[in-house]
Amino acid sequence: MRPIRAVAVVAVAALLGLLVWDVAHQQSKGIAAKVDRGQSVAAPALDLPRLGGGPNFDLASHRGKVVVVNFWASWCYPACYEEAPVLEQNWRGYRERGVVVMGVDIQDKRDAAQKFVEDFGLTFPIAQDLKGTVSVDYGVYGVPETFFVDRQGRIRVKHVGAVTDDVFKATVDRLLAETPAR
Amino acid sequence: MSRMTLALLAALILLGVTPSQAAAQGASPASEQTVYDIAAQLRCVVCQNLSVADSPSEMASQMRVIIRERLAAGESPAQVQRYFVDRYGEWILLSPPRRGFNLLVWLLPLAAVLIGLAAAATLVWRWSHRARGVRPAPAAVDAAMSERIRRELERGS
Numbered sequence: 001m002r003p004i005r006a007v008a009v010v011a012v013a014a015l016l017g018l019l020v021w022d023v024a025h026q027q028s029k030g031i032a033a034k035v036d037r038g039q040s041v042a043a044p045a046l047d048l049p050r051l052g053g054g055p056n057f058d059l060a061s062h063r064g065k066v067v068v069v070n071f072w073a074s075w076c077y078p079a080c081y082e083e084a085p086v087l088e089q090n091w092r093g094y095r096e097r098g099v100v101v102m103g104v105d106i107q108d109k110r111d112a113a114q115k116f117v118e119d120f121g122l123t124f125p126i127a128q129d130l131k132g133t134v135s136v137d138y139g140v141y142g143v144p145e146t147f148f149v150d151r152q153g154r155i156r157v158k159h160v161g162a163v164t165d166d167v168f169k170a171t172v173d174r175l176l177a178e179t180p181a182r
Numbered sequence: 183m184s185r186m187t188l189a190l191l192a193a194l195i196l197l198g199v200t201p202s203q204a205a206a207q208g209a210s211p212a213s214e215q216t217v218y219d220i221a222a223q224l225r226c227v228v229c230q231n232l233s234v235a236d237s238p239s240e241m242a243s244q245m246r247v248i249i250r251e252r253l254a255a256g257e258s259p260a261q262v263q264r265y266f267v268d269r270y271g272e273w274i275l276l277s278p279p280r281r282g283f284n285l286l287v288w289l290l291p292l293a294a295v296l297i298g299l300a301a302a303a304t305l306v307w308r309w310s311h312r313a314r315g316v317r318p319a320p321a322a323v324d325a326a327m328s329e330r331i332r333r334e335l336e337r338g339s
Contacts, residue, residue: 015286022283030271107240132244139269141227 031139032158041155043069043147044137048127051105051113057127059102059149066175067100067149070163071135073108074116076143083144083162084120090168091124098151099172102127106135106143150175217250220259224266225274233276 034041046059046069059067070087072080091101101124105113110128117126129135138147141160148157148171157171221235226242234242234249245266252262266274278284323331 018283018286030267030269030273033271107244131247132241133248135241136245136248136266136269141270 031155032160035155035158043067043149043153043155044134046102046104046127046134046137048104048129048134051110051117051126051128057102057125060153062100063153064151064180065098065100066151066172067102068168068172069102069104069138069147069149071104071106071129071138071140071143071145071147073106073143074112075108079162080116080144081120083146083164084116084122086163086165086168088120088122088124090165090172094172095124097176099176100125104129104134106132106140148172148175150178151180213250213253216253216259217246220249220253220262221246223263223276225276227270227274 029037031041043059047056049056059069068087070083074080087101087103103122103124103126105126105128108128113126113128144162146159146163147155148159150156156175159167218235222233224234224245226232226234226237226239228239228241229237232242234245249262252265253259257265263275272278278287280288
């Protein structure tokens with residue numbers, strides 16, 4: 001029995017070694033995994049046409065503010081319908097404190113998206129990612145997904161699913177409390 | 183611009199083909215295969231067990247366009263794949279890279295086969311060794327039984 005036991009011990013040790021090596025050399029993690037591990041991830045460029053027309057929404061021009069980038073779609077029921085009033089209410093409550101809420105409508109029809117915006121009376125800027133390039137740049141899997149970008153333009157939190165009032169306030173308050181960008 | 187280039191442009195214009203169309207048509211067959219090859223290695227992020235090449239979803243369609251555009255911009259297939267891995271992690275690769283812990287996917291089946299073969303060989307060796315070296319003990323028959331058998335045999339003959 002002894003040789004078998006020795007082989008088993010060596011096999012388990014080898015497996016543990018491989019596991020440790022893998023964890024130590026994880027370079028190929030996506031944006032979500034990096035953010036979850038507390039790594040600093042620069043928010044990808046985001047310069048998209050607004051849903052209702054007008055000048056593009058350019059994330060870079062809001063450096064120094066906390067930006068909440070929310071990916072949504074009108075067909076995303078019920079999560080997007082649940083969070084829309086939360087986002088609108090907090091946009092109105094926080095905009096004077098240097099917070100920008102930005103909606104990015106993806107994989108959607110323009111008319112359906114416009115109706116969604118009107119139905120919920122959304123006043124924060126909404127852009128459309130018609131080609132999906134920004135969605136992939138941000139590593140979006142589905143909707144809704146929300147990225148909280150700090151004043152230095154780094155993604156600090158990625159939230160999957162409907163944003164609740166508690167999540168919004170806790171995250172934004174934390175980012176606002178940090179040292180402003182120089 | 184050389185005379186040759188001008189002549190070529192004039193010929194294209196006469197044929198009703200713009201230079202960009204010509205470039206697209208010229209690059210199309212090879213690059214479409216490359217687009218397919220890259221898309222086939224990527225997992226569709228909104229599907230289950232479908233590649234970007236096979237998925238009919240809008241997201242996969244947009245990802246195929248992105249692959250095509252990045253190749254057209256001069257990126258290599260490896261760079262295009264890297265772009266997706268940087269955003270979604272190695273999860274997006276349908277076939278995990280052969281290094282680190284992922285090696286187990288390739289090594290464990292091989293190890294299992296080797297261990298199985300070794301176990302089978304050991305058992306066969308043991309059985310054959312035992313059969314050759316150990317003779318079965320004769321059945322114990324008492325004297326009364328032996329006498330009875332002898333009498334039965336004599337009676338029979």
